[in-house]
Amino acid sequence: MRVDIANALAETSPVGVPREALDRLDDRVATAHETIQNGREEDAFGYASLNLPETTDPDAIRAAVAPFADATAVLTVGIGGSALGAATLATALGDDTETYFLDNVDPAHLRSLLDELPLAETAVNVVSRSGTTAETLANFLVVREEMAAAGVDWTERTLVTTGPSGNLRDLAEEYDLPALDVPTGVPGRFSALSTVGLAVPAIAGVDIEGVLAGARSAAADMTGSLFETPAYAYGATLFALDRREASVAAMMPYAESLEPFAEWFAQLWAESLGKDGLGQTPVRALGATDQHSQLQLYRAGPLDKVVTLLRPTTGPDHPIPNADLDGLDYLGGNSLRELLDAEFEATEASLAKSGQPTVTVEIERVNSESLGALLFEMEAACILAGELYDVETFTQPAVEWGKERARQLLRGESAQASDRLVVE
Numbered sequence: 001m002r003v004d005i006a007n008a009l010a011e012t013s014p015v016g017v018p019r020e021a022l023d024r025l026d027d028r029v030a031t032a033h034e035t036i037q038n039g040r041e042e043d044a045f046g047y048a049s050l051n052l053p054e055t056t057d058p059d060a061i062r063a064a065v066a067p068f069a070d071a072t073a074v075l076t077v078g079i080g081g082s083a084l085g086a087a088t089l090a091t092a093l094g095d096d097t098e099t100y101f102l103d104n105v106d107p108a109h110l111r112s113l114l115d116e117l118p119l120a121e122t123a124v125n126v127v128s129r130s131g132t133t134a135e136t137l138a139n140f141l142v143v144r145e146e147m148a149a150a151g152v153d154w155t156e157r158t159l160v161t162t163g164p165s166g167n168l169r170d171l172a173e174e175y176d177l178p179a180l181d182v183p184t185g186v187p188g189r190f191s192a193l194s195t196v197g198l199a200v201p202a203i204a205g206v207d208i209e210g211v212l213a214g215a216r217s218a219a220a221d222m223t224g225s226l227f228e229t230p231a232y233a234y235g236a237t238l239f240a241l242d243r244r245e246a247s248v249a250a251m252m253p254y255a256e257s258l259e260p261f262a263e264w265f266a267q268l269w270a271e272s273l274g275k276d277g278l279g280q281t282p283v284r285a286l287g288a289t290d291q292h293s294q295l296q297l298y299r300a301g302p303l304d305k306v307v308t309l310l311r312p313t314t315g316p317d318h319p320i321p322n323a324d325l326d327g328l329d330y331l332g333g334n335s336l337r338e339l340l341d342a343e344f345e346a347t348e349a350s351l352a353k354s355g356q357p358t359v360t361v362e363i364e365r366v367n368s369e370s371l372g373a374l375l376f377e378m379e380a381a382c383i384l385a386g387e388l389y390d391v392e393t394f395t396q397p398a399v400e401w402g403k404e405r406a407r408q409l410l411r412g413e414s415a416q417a418s419d420r421l422v423v424e
């Protein structure tokens, strides 16, 4: 990826980062890089995620999904990191195989999804690193029952992706289901480049070898300086802006197929860095659509944000037909991509003019190599930011607390979730 931080500097924005501050921060980046490299060498928890481009075996993934080659639809049952990486890759790069992601326990949604799915032709990938997540297990129990009721042998249509122990591992063993292992040392939100993120894209025709190759080449280019490493330029700039005013990080891709990427990024940034009273609130936006809604706030609201404008610089295009309508002559002779690019550049300029810091991220096109590199580099950016904040990037105690309380409520061990002050 290519990162342009000019509009995040103090020269452009009153809340931007002075160049000297970035120079000073680069010393801390060098130290953080050493910590990250040592962590990678020791395959330490979390840091091991950055070794996935080397350690993930695409052949093992291809072998595990081979029995599902005939599937016309693939349903992922998982949540958070167990769904978002696969959704990002399958949505951006997948073929005609319909991919569905069941990452909520809304009964109405589940009912309509089950009514829509051709169950006999659907492959189900049930994914949980811990093997104990209530939403995932509950959804899977419903899906399994529904398949059985429709006369489909669910044991023939189910792939399990899970860690070494837990309810899901027990289930896989009991029914002798094909299973992929979640690698050790890799938290869910950092698992996009592992079995977790790649199995469903492989069924959907994605070149997962290309994804890993793109990530490997990004990994090979990392040095200890933010001025040489796009991932570190991104992570360090967002961190430095947050230390000033930017408590909000909006991710705005200008490509419909990258919308799930913004969701993936939001989990990565929020769950990794939101600790000890620190962190930056991620917001998901989509260009050009959200220029007609959120942009008003970004331009005229408080200067408490950094907006990441992300775009592929090349891709498919379509000419805009000429229309003999007064006032529309400026469209004729242009293409939809030219219009989208003009919208992107106008937004970049308009935010700069109002002093709102932005970072521009460009990838060459939406393809497997670029996406692999993008996911890897955003993970590296996040890990760097975690080092700079000095937080425990790879844990999520606040989320775990809520999960445990929900289990207690279901078991009847806790009477009430929290105090209430109700107005009706």
Ligand SMILES: O=P(O)(O)OC[C@H]1O[C@H](O)[C@H](O)[C@@H](O)[C@@H]1O
Pocket (backbone or CB within 6 Å): 079, 080, 081, 082, 127, 128, 129, 130, 131, 132, 133, 136, 188, 189, 271, 396, 399, 400
């Ligand atoms: O893969 P699982 O163990 O089911 O976890 C799925 C998700 O659950 C939790 O809420 C964690 O905070 C997330 O980081 C994780 O991605």
